[in-house]
Each structure stands twice: as structure tokens, then as C-alpha cells.
């Protein structure tokens with residue numbers, strides 16, 4: 296049975312990836328901050344609940360030990376958003392977003408990769424964002440952290456390829472789930488954003504989960520150091536937003 300640890304899997308995109316992975320036959324490690332929240336998801340899908348703070352290496356080590364096997368796949372999905380314009384943003388919020396979205400990817404991936412190196416196989420998928428490619432305003436350090444995830448993914452793929460570890464990232468766009476769901480409750484925002492997407496709809500958590508499962512599978516056996524945007528094409532649409540005359 297293939298196995299997968301997903302961070303931030305008690306809610307939103309991580310929870311959906313956990314459900315899809317369990318359906319696809321993976322033993323799933325549902326890793327999140329609070330054990331009870333991880334347990335709820337783990338019970339539903341027949342997975343293993345793992346409590347850890349992705350920013351705390353010792354708690355992550357304990358979670359991997361509890362999982363009791365080297366996972367075939369790690370999905371670094373945990374993340375937070377602290378909104379704010381840079382002019383007023385606090386250093387504390389800036390650092391927190393870098394810690395949880397970027398430094399955590401280094402912390403958890405390093406712990407996984409040391410085990411995967413021994414096993415001579417592994418796959419790591421890091422969650423970035425379209426914000427890491429095209430920054431928007433009012434998102435503090437988020438775009439910077441997610442751009443860092445893209446760079447770190449490429450560097451990991453360079454250093455760890457020789458151990459048969461593939462490393463890729465996913466950059467979701469306007470997804471109607473998780474941290475962005477409350478934002479899309481406003482009908483005007485929903486309509487404006489949906490219309491800006493070439494596919495004329497918001498994305499779903501399942502759209503992201505299916506991409507993660509593809510990258511995790513042998514169908515992606517020769518893909519490493521790559522980023523896939525799951526955004527209905529919005530990243531390419533900037534010229535479409537401007538009138539021709």
C-alpha cells in the first residue's frame with residue numbers, strides 16, 4: 296500500500312487531498328496542529344492522525360515516527376495568510392507567514408527526504424500559489440513566501456534527484472475552499488473573480504487534489520522541479536483584463 300503524509304490536512308485543500316488519496320488506496324498521515332482536528336479527518340478516511348506544528352522540527356520528527364514508515368509521498372500543504380498592505384504590515388505577521396508557508400517546507404521536507412534517501416525513493420509536493428508567480432496587493436508576506444516555495448522546490452529537485460526523490464509544486468488560483476472560501480461568499484467578488492478566469496469558474500479543492508494525485512503517481516515519474524498552476528488559466532489572462540480601445 297503506498298503511503299502519503301499531508302500537512303495541514305484537517306481542513307480545506309489538505310483535507311480534500313487526504314480524502315482523494317485514501318480513495319486512491321494510500322495509507323494517509325493526516326498531519327495538523329491540533330490532534331482532535333486531525334483525528335476527525337483520519338477517522339473518516341481510515342488514515343493516521345498526526346499532531347505537529349510544521350514550524351517545530353521536533354514535533355514533526357515525532358509525527359513521522361508515529362507514522363511508522365517512510366512515506367512514499369509528502370505533501371507540504373499547511374499554510375496561513377495574514378492580509379495587510381506592506382506599508383502598515385507588522386514584522387511579526389510578516390515573519391509568521393514566512394515561517395509557516397516557507398520555512399516549514401524546508402523543515403518537513405528535510406525530515407522526509409532524509410528517510411526517503413535511505414529508501415532510495417520518494418515524492419514531495421509543495422503548495423505554492425498563483426500569488427507566488429503574480430503578486431497581488433494586501434497580502435503581506437504571502438506572495439514572497441509562495442515565490443520562495445517555487446525556488447525551494449527547484450533547489451530540492453536539483454539536490455535530491457540523485458536519491459530518486461522527485462520534488463514538484465502546485466500553484467492553485469482562485470479556489471472556492473479553505474482559506475479563500477469566506478472571501479468568495481461575497482457575490483460581487485465571486486462574479487468578478489469567476490469572470491476573470493478563462494474557464495469562467497472558480498476552482499474546487501478537488502481540482503487541486505486531482506493534480507496532487509497525478510504528481511504523486513507513476514504517471515509523473517519523469518517530472519521533477521516543475522510547478523503546475525491549477526487556476527483555470529487566470530495566470531495568463533492579464534492582457535484580457537484590459538480593453539483594446
Ligand SMILES: NC(=O)c1ccc[n+]([C@@H]2O[C@H](COP(=O)([O-])OP(=O)(O)OC[C@H]3O[C@@H](n4cnc5c(N)ncnc54)[C@H](O)[C@@H]3O)[C@@H](O)[C@H]2O)c1
Pocket residue numbers: 302303304305306307308309326327328329347348349350372373374375395422423424425466467468469470471472473474475476
Ligand atoms: N484556498 C485557496 O484558494 C488557496 C489558493 C492558493 C494556495 N493555497 C495554499 O494551499 C494550502 C492550503 O490552504 P487552504 O486554503 O486549504 O487553507 P486552510 O486554512 O483551509 O487549511 C490550512 C491547514 O493548515 C493547518 N496549519 C496551519 N498552521 C499550521 C502549523 N503551524 N502546523 C500544522 N498545520 C498547520 C491549519 O490548521 C489548517 O488545517 C496553503 O498552503 C495555501 O497557502 C490555497
